Amino acid sequence: MADAPKGELVCNVNDIAVRQALRILIDDYPVAVVKDSEGAIHALGDTCSHADISLSEGDVEGCVIECWGHGSQFDLRSGAPLQLPAYEPVPVFALEIHGDEVYVDITTVTNGAAVPDLG
DSSP, X not given: OOOOOOSEEEXXXXXXXXXXEEEEEETTEEEEEEEOTTSOEEEEXXXXXXXXXXXXXXXEETTEXXXXXXXXXXXXXXXXXXXXXXXXXXXBEEEEEETTEEEXXXXXXXXXXXXXXXX
């Protein structure tokens, strides 16, 4: 028997179009669940590290999401900033896909970025 998925069920794979992001709240923490140009799904903090702007409203190209506010870009795999004015990474969260269900675990940050305050 397979292990139960870790994290919260946030959506189905087909709920996210290629090159689109879906804003999800997990314990009141905003998460962007993003399908890149190749169809891979990523989960990262939905707030730009430069300003309090939702990344899920930005454009996705390749494996990069761009903040619509000031043009900062972030690598979906690492959360690393690729374009100023942002210079701090956004958190990338553990994600599991079971069948068509997407689970995100915001207690597991995979890139060493600041852990969200869930208190």
